[in-house]
Amino acid sequence: MGFLYDIIVVGAGHAGCEAALAGARMGFSTLLITMNLDTIAQMSCNPAIGGLAKGHLVKEIDALGGEMARIADLSAIQFRMLNTKKGPAVWAPRVQSDKKVYQQAMKQVLERQERLTVLQDTVTDILVDKGSVRGVATVYQQSINARAVIITPGTFLNGLIHIGLRSFPSGRFGEFASTHLSDSLQKIGLKLGRLKTGTPARVLRSSINFDKLTPYPPDDKCETFSREIKKFPLPQVPCYITYTTQRTKEIILENLHLSPLYSGKITGIGPRYCPSIEDKIVKFPDKTAHQIFIEPEGLSTDEMYVNGVSSSLPQDVQEQIYQSITGLENVRIMRYAYGIEYDFVTTDQILPTLETRSVGGLYLAGQINGTSGYEEASAQGLIAGINAALKIRGDEPFILRRDEAYIGVMIDDLITKIPEEPYRMFTSRAEYRLLLRQDNAYQRLAVYGNRFGLIDDATLDDVLRSMERVSAEVDRLGATAYRDITVAGLLRRQDWTYQRLIEEGIISEPSGLTDTERFQVELEIKYEGYIKRQHTQVDKMKKYDMWNIPSSLSYENITGLRREAREKLVARRPATIGQALRIPGVNPADVQLIMIHTERLNRSNTSGKK
């Protein structure tokens, strides 16, 4: 069968853009089909990229040769490094974005990408033949065939918007829901679940009383996400902080019966860490005020995003709620808040490559895998795009381990645990946080980006040289004596910093080290013990992650395996002992039994071959 395209990507949201770019950049003719060209890479909710753990993902995307970091830099209107009061492993870069600049910049990158065709249409069916994907059908075309298809429809799958007790089908406010595609996924045998999320209102800048708000300025020192961009091109502007009041609480409690969530109308489960204002008031009854950030949606619009007041109460109640917030007494709402329920594919049906288990060449990425967030979606899009290209090439798949990247942690979490609420990334999800810092993403991942042709040789050389400089400086400090200890030993003491060593003339000013490299030298020395300990844990775990479970192993025949564990193992079919260990409901004793049976099976297979 001749194929018109190598790869088709469905949906040009955050996942779809990365998937399509990766496919085309790796040499394959790629078609990106999306419902509306004017909403490419739209930020459905908060106009911001990065933040806690999400900033790490953006750096990792950049290190692998993805696009999000560059576009975030080009559209950044406020940079802040979050979490600096905590350890350096969890520092988190975040930018407020000009939403329209972000979309246009991403659209232009797609338009100019060789081998990539962008088409406005709606995919209605996934075409499958003998267990392998063959292409898609759209509203306008009965069949467009391809070797691989990557589905990234976001919150559009059977999307149902709720405002008060009214609900209507929609993918985002003002956009069609994707109902045929949802049906098609079920027809080809995929099981769907239901989740929900919500967004706050956007209000008019001139109706805000800024005298009552506290400005929240950008950091003095800005750091770009991408290695390629040295400076943010757009001006940096403030955001603002304010608070809900006692009146806010009263209005919400008086109107709770009109909330689709509290009246039982919404059945999907929402993000615990991004709750609606109704949820916050109900779950924290003793709290008298909730902090709210007022953030610009861009430099060329007067719409302001009211971060922290997501709601699905009726419009007239929303007006009362927003006007009860300090400084918003006369506020004019331009877009009302709403909640949305949507389908996702339960993640026991995907492999670590993001290919579905049941249909060869069919990949899923983004919100469809139960995640929430632009960064989580982009990271998955990139991995799906790379793996689709590798599969067509006949190369080994690309799977990141938990000790290599937050992306590895996220995908491993998804395949071992079906999300019960929208999954977002947190630093606490990673067990090797000191190894997975935002500053060392390039050291960890650029070699892969280069292997796939997504990072050029000059950039990789640059990264390798930087690593050498850091390691030479760490060695120099370890080899330089200071009284009865080494300079490295001195630096390990609490009140010493690398800068102080230089200022007090204990070491000479190093030549050619960048600020990031100086930071890394200090960190490697100060945290040496912890870093070594994490490496030891990684080595121990690696043994289990490399211990493959043969696909012929029958869990039904393992006596002594608890029923819950057996059910979970049959459903998930872990590829390795490491994955089995991370499935909730499977305990170490169960895994011990699997190890024994795996060994037995391997022995009998080898003796059978002799």
Ligand SMILES: Cc1cc2nc3c(=O)[nH]c(=O)nc-3n(C[C@H](O)[C@H](O)[C@H](O)COP(=O)(O)OP(=O)(O)OC[C@H]3O[C@@H](n4cnc5c(N)ncnc54)[C@H](O)[C@@H]3O)c2cc1C
């Ligand atoms: C109301 C709302 C509130 C949200 N709140 C938050 C939040 O607070 N925090 C957070 O981190 N995330 C939030 N999100 C989620 C965030 O927007 C998504 O996680 C992220 O955009 C997912 O990226 P994606 O690429 O998977 O899908 P999306 O960005 O949704 O993109 C999907 C794309 O697919 C296209 N598409 C869909 N079906 C088809 C089809 N059949 N054919 C062709 N094209 C199709 C759509 O037009 C769209 O362009 C919210 C989303 C919504 C809608």
